[in-house]
Amino acid sequence: MHRIIRLADLEAMKTGKSNKKSTLSTEQKIKEAARKIFHEKGFAATRTRDIAEEAGINLALLNYYFRSKEKLFGVIMFETLDAFLRTLIPVINDGTMTLEEKVEFLSSAYIDQLIVEPQIVLFIMSEIKNRREDSMLNSRIKALLSDSVILEQYRQAVSEGKFPDLNFWHFMINVIGLTIFPFMGASTLKHIGGLTDDDFVSLMQERKRLIPVWVRAMFAPA
Amino acid sequence: MHRIIRLADLEAMKTGKSNKKSTLSTEQKIKEAARKIFHEKGFAATRTRDIAEEAGINLALLNYYFRSKEKLFGVIMFETLDAFLRTLIPVINDGTMTLEEKVEFLSSAYIDQLIVEPQIVLFIMSEIKNRREDSMLNSRIKALLSDSVILEQYRQAVSEGKFPDLNFWHFMINVIGLTIFPFMGASTLKHIGGLTDDDFVSLMQERKRLIPVWVRAMFAPA
DNA sequence: AAATAATTTAATCAAACGTTTAAGCTATTT
DNA sequence: AAATAGCTTAAACGTTTGATTAAATTATTT
Numbered sequence: 001m002h003r004i005i006r007l008a009d010l011e012a013m014k015t016g017k018s019n020k021k022s023t024l025s026t027e028q029k030i031k032e033a034a035r036k037i038f039h040e041k042g043f044a045a046t047r048t049r050d051i052a053e054e055a056g057i058n059l060a061l062l063n064y065y066f067r068s069k070e071k072l073f074g075v076i077m078f079e080t081l082d083a084f085l086r087t088l089i090p091v092i093n094d095g096t097m098t099l100e101e102k103v104e105f106l107s108s109a110y111i112d113q114l115i116v117e118p119q120i121v122l123f124i125m126s127e128i129k130n131r132r133e134d135s136m137l138n139s140r141i142k143a144l145l146s147d148s149v150i151l152e153q154y155r156q157a158v159s160e161g162k163f164p165d166l167n168f169w170h171f172m173i174n175v176i177g178l179t180i181f182p183f184m185g186a187s188t189l190k191h192i193g194g195l196t197d198d199d200f201v202s203l204m205q206e207r208k209r210l211i212p213v214w215v216r217a218m219f220a221p222a
Numbered sequence: 223m224h225r226i227i228r229l230a231d232l233e234a235m236k237t238g239k240s241n242k243k244s245t246l247s248t249e250q251k252i253k254e255a256a257r258k259i260f261h262e263k264g265f266a267a268t269r270t271r272d273i274a275e276e277a278g279i280n281l282a283l284l285n286y287y288f289r290s291k292e293k294l295f296g297v298i299m300f301e302t303l304d305a306f307l308r309t310l311i312p313v314i315n316d317g318t319m320t321l322e323e324k325v326e327f328l329s330s331a332y333i334d335q336l337i338v339e340p341q342i343v344l345f346i347m348s349e350i351k352n353r354r355e356d357s358m359l360n361s362r363i364k365a366l367l368s369d370s371v372i373l374e375q376y377r378q379a380v381s382e383g384k385f386p387d388l389n390f391w392h393f394m395i396n397v398i399g400l401t402i403f404p405f406m407g408a409s410t411l412k413h414i415g416g417l418t419d420d421d422f423v424s425l426m427q428e429r430k431r432l433i434p435v436w437v438r439a440m441f442a443p444a
Numbered sequence: 445a446a447a448t449a450a451t452t453t454a455a456t457c458a459a460a461c462g463t464t465t466a467a468g469c470t471a472t473t474t
Numbered sequence: 475a476a477a478t479a480g481c482t483t484a485a486a487c488g489t490t491t492g493a494t495t496a497a498a499t500t501a502t503t504t
Contacts, residue, residue, distance in 0.1 A: 059492090169411065169415050181402075203391060218439050
């Protein structure tokens with residue numbers, strides 16, 4: 001039989017409220033260890049014992065707090081997606097920024113974010129591919145992008161002849177790809193290109209300035 | 223004790239020579255099943271029993287022919303990288319093609335290739351990240367790109383003022399990224415963008431024409 | 445302070461998994 | 475045709491791994 005699981009605490013955790021100091025601390029230790037190892041190795045290659053060791057806790061505590069590896073992964077995945085999309089969401093439907101300003105802001109914000117955690121892009125894409133977790137992402141982004149302000153701004157730019165008449169997704173693919181693709185092959189790029197960590201960061205910093213210029217050039221009217 | 227493994231046959235296999243018809247066929251069945259499942263789920267999430275079932279063979283045969291899951295993976299990884307780089311390698315040091323022609327040829331060739339097997343990009347990048355397998359890629363590509371004709375062509379274009387004075391890797395990242403990035407998020411893109419498989423393929427086909435134009439625009443002299 | 449609830453630990457379970465064994469079968473060689 | 479080498483199978487072995495149990499410890503409540 002299962003030991004009683006305090007789902008209430010899982011909820012409280014999400015909102016940052018908790019009645020127990022030590023409870024939060026242990027859960028937090030487990031979550032931080034889980035996040036680190038899941039992000040590094042992915043779900044399948046991660047062993048619960050590695051998470052326990054990284055967190056400095058007994059293996060049973062992992063199941064005590066999160067019931068299963070699968071559930072713990074779900075929590076980490078949710079928070080990872082949440083953190084990743086937090087920058088994107090407010091900008092998508094912002095009516096005060098122009099398309100160009102959005103490109104500038106987003107590429108810059110995501111490059112800063114990914115310099116700190118380069119591995120999360122590959123993590124998200126790999127884990128989303130086969131699992132049902134994509135429903136989490138899909139339902140959120142799909143609703144976010146269809147009938148979005150940014151889509152309307154793009155259509156507007158096309159109809160005004162400021163942009164060539166290309167599918168909206170070419171625009172999105174290019175902006176997102178130019179921004180996040182180098183982080184997916186970061187380690188490979190460092191080795192192949194003979195780049196140090198600092199070299200890589202410098203290159204990425206440069207791209208904050210370059211990507212808006214490049215996008216402007218790519219989508220200049222024909 | 224280990225059963226004797228016929229390494230000679232593994233060699234013969236690579237060159238396409240084999241004295242036994244059925245031998246090649248069984249090895250081939252295992253390899254094709256392994257390739258399919260490894261590409262789909264990655265090393266850690268793949269079980270040898272799944273490969274055996276997919277190949278329609280007894281589980282023990284996998285170890286009889288390939289000694290271990292790890293070794294089988296090594297064979298698949300080598301062949302996957304080999305097939306993936308086969309298009310790139312001859313072009314890199316080709317002196318008869320211009321930079322622009324290379325961009326045109328490579329983006330077109332890789333898009334055709336990835337339309338058939340979209341999952342191998344994510345597979346390669348995920349599996350290379352943590353494993354030592356990158357030495358396989360690194361030693362090959364690093365030697366390939368340093369002092370390559372394409373690098374010299376880029377430097378030439380910069381010094382002639384045909385290209386802006388940007389790091390060579392910006393150029394490579396952008397060309398490769400524009401080409402292969404959309405395939406990494408293919409399933410997500412289909413869901414979010416509400417695209418059918420045909421829609422996606424059409425978009426990618428369009429990019430064969432667009433990427434050379436975009437690259438020209440991005441790297442037009444300032 | 446006693447009682448109760450929450451947390452932590454060591455030990456263990458059962459299933460999953462990679463691998464091996466030993467026997468049987470098939471094709472080739474002599 | 476007998477002998478040999480190559481191929482295939484069913485069964486099982488030993489580990490790893492996710493999960494659980496029951497007891498011990500700590501914190502909270504009464």
